[in-house]
Amino acid sequence: MAGTTSEPRHSAGQRRTVDEREVARFAALADTWWDPRGSMRVLHKFNPVRVGYIRDEAARHFGRDPSGLTCLHGLSVVDIGCGGGLLCEPLARLGAEVTGLDPAATNVEVARLHAERGGLAITYRDETVEALAARGERFDIVCAMEVVEHVADVGAFVAACCAVVKPGGLLFMATINRTLKSYALAIVGAEYVLRWLPRGTHSWEKFVTPDELTDAIEDNGLSVLDRTGVVYNPLADSWRPSHDLDVNYMLVAARPEQREA
Amino acid sequence: MAAATGTGRKHGEGLQGGRGLPPARRVVIGGGGLAGLTLALSLAKGSAGGLDVTVFDPALAQPAPGGDASRASAIAAGVRRMFEALGVWSAVADRAEPILDMVITDSRLADPVRPSILNFSGEVTPGEPFAHMVENDDLINALAAACRQAGVTLVAEAVMGFSAGPDRVSVTTASGEEIEAGLLVAADGARSRLRDMADIGWIGRSYGQVGIVATIGHERPHGGRAIEHFLPSGPFAILPLATREGRHRSSIVWTERTADADYLLQLPAEDLHEELERRFGLELGEITLLSPARGFPLSIGIARRFVAERFALVGDAAHLVHPIAGQGINIGLRDVAVLAEKIIDACRLGRDVADEEALLAYERARRFDTVTMGIATDGLNRLFSNDFLPGRLVRDLGFGLVERMPAVKRFFIREAAGLVGAVPRLMRGEAL
Ligand SMILES: Cc1cc2nc3c(=O)[nH]c(=O)nc-3n(C[C@H](O)[C@H](O)[C@H](O)COP(=O)(O)OP(=O)(O)OC[C@H]3O[C@@H](n4cnc5c(N)ncnc54)[C@H](O)[C@@H]3O)c2cc1C
Numbered sequence: 228m229a230g231t232t233s234e235p236r237h238s239a240g241q242r243r244t245v246d247e248r249e250v251a252r253f254a255a256l257a258d259t260w261w262d263p264r265g266s267m268r269v270l271h272k273f274n275p276v277r278v279g280y281i282r283d284e285a286a287r288h289f290g291r292d293p294s295g296l297t298c299l300h301g302l303s304v305v306d307i308g309c310g311g312g313l314l315c316e317p318l319a320r321l322g323a324e325v326t327g328l329d330p331a332a333t334n335v336e337v338a339r340l341h342a343e344r345g346g347l348a349i350t351y352r353d354e355t356v357e358a359l360a361a362r363g364e365r366f367d368i369v370c371a372m373e374v375v376e377h378v379a380d381v382g383a384f385v386a387a388c389c390a391v392v393k394p395g396g397l398l399f400m401a402t403i404n405r406t407l408k409s410y411a412l413a414i415v416g417a418e419y420v421l422r423w424l425p426r427g428t429h430s431w432e433k434f435v436t437p438d439e440l441t442d443a444i445e446d447n448g449l450s451v452l453d454r455t456g457v458v459y460n461p462l463a464d465s466w467r468p469s470h471d472l473d474v475n476y477m478l479v480a481a482r483p484e485q486r487e488a
Numbered sequence: 489m490a491a492a493t494g495t496g497r498k499h500g501e502g503l504q505g506g507r508g509l510p511p512a513r514r515v516v517i518g519g520g521g522l523a524g525l526t527l528a529l530s531l532a533k534g535s536a537g538g539l540d541v542t543v544f545d546p547a548l549a550q551p552a553p554g555g556d557a558s559r560a561s562a563i564a565a566g567v568r569r570m571f572e573a574l575g576v577w578s579a580v581a582d583r584a585e586p587i588l589d590m591v592i593t594d595s596r597l598a599d600p601v602r603p604s605i606l607n608f609s610g611e612v613t614p615g616e617p618f619a620h621m622v623e624n625d626d627l628i629n630a631l632a633a634a635c636r637q638a639g640v641t642l643v644a645e646a647v648m649g650f651s652a653g654p655d656r657v658s659v660t661t662a663s664g665e666e667i668e669a670g671l672l673v674a675a676d677g678a679r680s681r682l683r684d685m686a687d688i689g690w691i692g693r694s695y696g697q698v699g700i701v702a703t704i705g706h707e708r709p710h711g712g713r714a715i716e717h718f719l720p721s722g723p724f725a726i727l728p729l730a731t732r733e734g735r736h737r738s739s740i741v742w743t744e745r746t747a748d749a750d751y752l753l754q755l756p757a758e759d760l761h762e763e764l765e766r767r768f769g770l771e772l773g774e775i776t777l778l779s780p781a782r783g784f785p786l787s788i789g790i791a792r793r794f795v796a797e798r799f800a801l802v803g804d805a806a807h808l809v810h811p812i813a814g815q816g817i818n819i820g821l822r823d824v825a826v827l828a829e830k831i832i833d834a835c836r837l838g839r840d841v842a843d844e845e846a847l848l849a850y851e852r853a854r855r856f857d858t859v860t861m862g863i864a865t866d867g868l869n870r871l872f873s874n875d876f877l878p879g880r881l882v883r884d885l886g887f888g889l890v891e892r893m894p895a896v897k898r899f900f901i902r903e904a905a906g907l908v909g910a911v912p913r914l915m916r917g918e919a920l
């Protein structure tokens with residue numbers, strides 16, 4: 228059903244002038260990002276668990292009914308490391324005002340194109356969270372899913388993420404734990420045996436444990452509300468939340484409301 | 489978002505805008521029979537107004553006439569629970585007749601006494617009969633009213649064509665209007681044109697039989713008993729209806745070979761009455777025909793796929809079974825319960841209304857189940873539609889065994905009630 232290429236549609240005036248060959252290249256890339264059976268297959272399988280977690284925790288925190296189709300209505304969200312927009316689009320459909328951030332200009336172009344096709348209003352920018360923090364921009368919900376394991380300086384990255392959370396807002400992070408099990412599953416399993424991910428996608432030494440991440444976040448004045456593991460069920464070919472934090476895990480932290488002076 | 493702006497909107501007006509919701513939150517349903525209307529209501533209620541739902545059907549131009557001319561159906565307990573969860577059961581409950589017990593006989597027409605070979609009397613839970621007889625028109629009218637109240641847009645027009653792409657499906661109506669949506673559901677009955685347009689094949693065959701349907705008045709009360717006489721030409725079912733204006737009534741489904749049915753249906757009234765009486769028997773006293781007798785050609789079939797890009801089939805458009813087991817609507821509404829659940833769950837995760845995984849999960853859940861039911865009812869019909877001794881032996885022995893084993897019988901009752909297997913939330917009586 229998916230994967231059929233269509234003419235890229237875009238409203239005039241909204242896009243920068245790009246040459247047609249570039250647009251075609253982005254369209255092809257968008258189809259790659261968005262093909263549930265293509266090279267991003269694992270991310271597609273993983274996505275519902277992430278969205279479900281963000282939805283449920285945010286609904287609880289902001290007093291919304293998670294069964295409503297637009298339960299994030301009016302909340303501002305920034306997704307750091309948005310890639311092709313796999314997380315931004317569902318969050319936008321749930322009613323959030325979403326900004327997607329990715330340092331790779333190609334990703335941003337691909338994500339923008341795909342959102343336009345689906346008629347979704349999402350702001351995409353090719354910049355870093357540090358730049359956002361420096362300008363003092365803030366959001367109700369900040370997501371940095373599967374980014375921590377790729378950054379050079381975890382402390383500085385976490386500080387920048389925390390800085391863009393509004394008082395009373397939430398920070399979501401997802402990453403991979405540094406355990407023997409994660410070495411076996413995430414590196415040997417996913418990259419070498421199953422070929423889910425290109426070799427060299429991850430380096431184990433960069434993985435961060437839940438406690439290290441919690442400390443880094445709480446050093447910035449937020450408090451961690453929940454930590455949840457995510458495990459793969461090979462029989463159902465799907466991911467589900469779990470108490471087991473040994474490999475993949477997600478957490479949510481809140482910045483306290485501002486005290487009246 | 490939850491405002492019921494769909495009510496009273498004249499057709500063609502503002503359909504394009506669809507309450508300002510994007511295509512990924514708009515559903516068009518082609519066909520407003522029991523399957524189409526129940527799906528519309530399930531989606532509107534399950535999404536609390538978060539989905540824009542439009543039903544097209546020329547038959548929606550006026551309310552279903554109702555009365556003795558209406559066809560009636562056995563509604564299984566699972567479906568009744570679903571109507572309760574959707575808030576429509578109360579509108580038909582006082583005209584619904586519980587089936588308290590069901591008798592199956594196997595006999596030749598001339599047999600003076602028809603021995604009962606199987607007797608189901610059962611409740612799925614204490615006080616909950618396994619089925620109710622409800623007049624189709626009552627249900628259609630109750631569903632249409634509930635749909636309007638839930639903000640569904642009902643348009644008395646046919647769907648003429650559509651084209652589905654990766655981002656949306658564009659649907660053309662009889663008045664030439666084009667509507668953009670995320671998903672088109674075909675609920676346009678057994679001869680579904682939308683299924684053909686989607687290029688989905690159909691595997692099936694005719695039974696060479698016609699089901700003659702009529703409403704019968706009789707002197708004595710039926711006591712909530714359903715009777716199925718397995719006659720050599722095919723089953724003859726007597727199903728209890730609610731008393732109307734002091735008259736005891738039953739609905740019959742009378743199966744005959746096509747040529748015989750054609751002959752019967754053109755007989756003068758008194759001759760038809762005589763033929764009817766020979767089959768109906770005299771247990772309930774003098775009988776009268778309260779409605780014209782109408783014939784429905786019977787066939788069996790199943791669509792090769794239940795889904796395609798931004799497209800899904802439900803109800804008779806997806807599958808057709810012999811009315812012998814009174815399961816057509818019940819299977820169709822199980823499609824609806826599963827499809828609505830998959831769609832709503834996907835939308836709650838911010839996914840497209842035509843999410844590929846959700847549609848494939850619907851197809852996986854339903855196509856297998858339908859094949860099982862199709863084979864079961866087909867086998868039942870073949871077993872009973874002959875005057876051949878081994879067949880009679882098998883059915884006498886087979887049903888005799890069932891009769892003696894309470895556990896098996898209990899399973900049959902729950903199966904007939906639609907409460908076996910992975911039961912979708914709506915059929916457990918839960919809200920979506
Ligand atoms: C003799 C007989 C007895 C039966 N008894 C029972 C029983 O006791 N219990 C039971 O469960 N089932 C029974 N059935 C089966 C049951 O009637 C069907 O399964 C059920 O009516 C199917 O509902 P549906 O909504 O899928 O289709 P339908 O009821 O056929 O509705 C299809 C609708 O689509 C509309 N339509 C068609 N084309 C278009 C178009 N292009 N655009 C828009 N709208 C369109 C039509 O106007 C119609 O309203 C019986 C069937 C027969 C023949």
